[in-house]
Amino acid sequence: MTVRLSQKEAGAYYTPNMVVAALVSWAVRRDGDRMLDPSCGDGRFLVEHSNSVGIEQDPVSAHVAIDRAPGALVHEGDFFQWAEATAERFECAAGNPPFIRYQTFKGAVRARALAFCSAHGAMFNGLASSWAPFLVATAALLKPGGRMAFVVPAEIGHAPYASPLIEYLVAHFKRVQIVAVREKLFPDLSEDCWLLYAEGFGGKTDHIAFTVCDRFEWSTRPPKQAEKVAVGEWRDSWNRRLRPYLLPAAIRDAYRAFADDVGGHRLSSFASVGIGYVSGDNRFFHLRPSEAQRWKIPASHLHPTVRTGRMLAQRAITPTTVAAWQRADEPVMLLRLQRGQELSASVRRYLDSSAGQEARQGYKCRNRDPWYAVPDVQVPDFFMSYMSGRSASLVQNTAGATCTNTVHSVRVRDRALAAKLLPSWGTPLSQLSCELEGHPLGGGMLKLEPREAGRLLFTPPPLAKKVNMPILEEGISIMQRWRHYGG
Numbered sequence: 206m207t208v209r210l211s212q213k214e215a216g217a218y219y220t221p222n223m224v225v226a227a228l229v230s231w232a233v234r235r236d237g238d239r240m241l242d243p244s245c246g247d248g249r250f251l252v253e254h255s256n257s258v259g260i261e262q263d264p265v266s267a268h269v270a271i272d273r274a275p276g277a278l279v280h281e282g283d284f285f286q287w288a289e290a291t292a293e294r295f296e297c298a299a300g301n302p303p304f305i306r307y308q309t310f311k312g313a314v315r316a317r318a319l320a321f322c323s324a325h326g327a328m329f330n331g332l333a334s335s336w337a338p339f340l341v342a343t344a345a346l347l348k349p350g351g352r353m354a355f356v357v358p359a360e361i362g363h364a365p366y367a368s369p370l371i372e373y374l375v376a377h378f379k380r381v382q383i384v385a386v387r388e389k390l391f392p393d394l395s396e397d398c399w400l401l402y403a404e405g406f407g408g409k410t411d412h413i414a415f416t417v418c419d420r421f422e423w424s425t426r427p428p429k430q431a432e433k434v435a436v437g438e439w440r441d442s443w444n445r446r447l448r449p450y451l452l453p454a455a456i457r458d459a460y461r462a463f464a465d466d467v468g469g470h471r472l473s474s475f476a477s478v479g480i481g482y483v484s485g486d487n488r489f490f491h492l493r494p495s496e497a498q499r500w501k502i503p504a505s506h507l508h509p510t511v512r513t514g515r516m517l518a519q520r521a522i523t524p525t526t527v528a529a530w531q532r533a534d535e536p537v538m539l540l541r542l543q544r545g546q547e548l549s550a551s552v553r554r555y556l557d558s559s560a561g562q563e564a565r566q567g568y569k570c571r572n573r574d575p576w577y578a579v580p581d582v583q584v585p586d587f588f589m590s591y592m593s594g595r596s597a598s599l600v601q602n603t604a605g606a607t608c609t610n611t612v613h614s615v616r617v618r619d620r621a622l623a624a625k626l627l628p629s630w631g632t633p634l635s636q637l638s639c640e641l642e643g644h645p646l647g648g649g650m651l652k653l654e655p656r657e658a659g660r661l662l663f664t665p666p667p668l669a670k671k672v673n674m675p676i677l678e679e680g681i682s683i684m685q686r687w688r689h690y691g692g
């Protein structure tokens with residue numbers, strides 16, 4: 206029996222007809238051109254050009270495609286398995302690859318996908334989402350001079366796993382154009398989608414044509430207007446990210462002048478950014494003062510903690526902040542027990558309570574010894590928000606508090622440099638830095654992974670004063686519009 210995957214598991218979001226028609230009419234130049242759609246879903250790309258071949262792993266969709274595009278040849282099954290076996294090569298390819306994140310894109314399909322791509326010179330690691338290997342494998346099935354036109358997730362502009370794909374494209378096509386579209390192509394999806402056009406398979410290029418547009422407009426060819434992004438600059442100056450090119454060159458240059466200036470420093474040059482602890486059961490391990498009193502948990506076993514990013518609304522977390530949380534009876538006291546520690550009768554009673562019986566069944570608790578000792582409890586110098594609305598927060602920790610993995614822990618290594626640079630936090634330069642080094646999360650939110658936070662740019666305030674403020678502020682508002690902040 207074939208088990209049908211959910212829409213999300215299969216990455217099955219179907220493309221609006223206008224987009225399908227635009228991509229196919231560019232990719233197909235002659236009736237005799239044979240077109241490949243590696244993940245054809247219900248056949249909406251195939252129906253636009255009957256001389257085509259579609260692959261679809263979902264049997265129900267594959268049958269819809271067969272009925273809908275009777276002239277096309279539809280294979281039911283895994284595209285990578287088919288790609289390994291086929292000797293057929295195509296003039297063109299078009300479609301919308303499945304967007305399945307690495308947690309779900311696994312097992313034999315992923316192993317085959319990565320092996321196929323590495324045989325063609327594109328090395329993806331286990332964190333790649335499915336769409337990027339799909340595009341490399343599709344390109345590898347083109348004839349010399351072939352073209353492809355695809356919907357791609359906007360992650361192509363920032364995800365580290367997108368860079369082996371972009372490297373592959375510029376090394377194998379004469380022309381590569383990426384069209385960033387701000388308004389959603391798929392209104393029901395939280396991810397934004399952009400468009401990719403590549404032609405002249407077998408050639409190579411040293412730049413990417415990058416087009417920024419507000420909304421998709423139907424046309425049989427990609428927009429003429431495009432900035433030439435030098436591949437060398439994309440690699441060396443922008444850490445292999447295309448998102449900075451959403452900004453006009455003048456704003457990008459202003460930012461880069463600080464990055465290249467001797468006074469400009471990345472956060473990682475004076476501090477380490479990490480994640481907080483994973484308790485395994487937040488409800489059980491975080492007690493309210495009234496609960497701690499009721500269970501007679503000694504104060505020495507309780508540690509004040511930042512449980513969520515919402516607690517970072519101030520500039521510093523001080524003993525007074527913690528006292529206010531405690532007065533409000535907030536669940537902010539982490540039960541902090543060590544391995545091999547003598548436990549009092551009252552603590553043992555709490556561990557054996559029904560909540561404790563339940564907590565120890567959880568995945569994290571089951572896999573550590575003893576189940577109640579939460580590892581990696583650190584006291585950082587600063588907390589930084591992981592997911593932010595308008596802008597990220599950097600909050601000093603003078604209360605000796607710790608934090609869960611919902612916020613970042615920032616530990617200063619070079620105190621002298623930190624003292625010189627940290628006062629520039631909150632300036633337009635540092636806010637623009639968060640927008641450029643972080644990435645959109647959907648729903649208007651900005652996410653900063655620890656590696657992205659480590660790249661945040663700081664300059665001493667005298668240098669920051671030399672900044673052309675209006676230009677940086679314009680940059681911030683452009684980037685916020687691209688992540689749909691404020692609707």
Ligand SMILES: C[S@@+](CC[C@H](N)C(=O)[O-])C[C@H]1O[C@@H](n2cnc3c(N)ncnc32)[C@H](O)[C@@H]1O
Binds near residue numbers: 218243248284301314
């Ligand atoms: C984003 S949808 C696109 C469908 C169609 N091309 C369109 O744009 O409307 C991706 C499709 O890929 C299919 N798919 C997922 N993994 C696949 C695989 N390994 N091989 C072939 N198809 C796959 C899904 O079932 C889904 O129908």
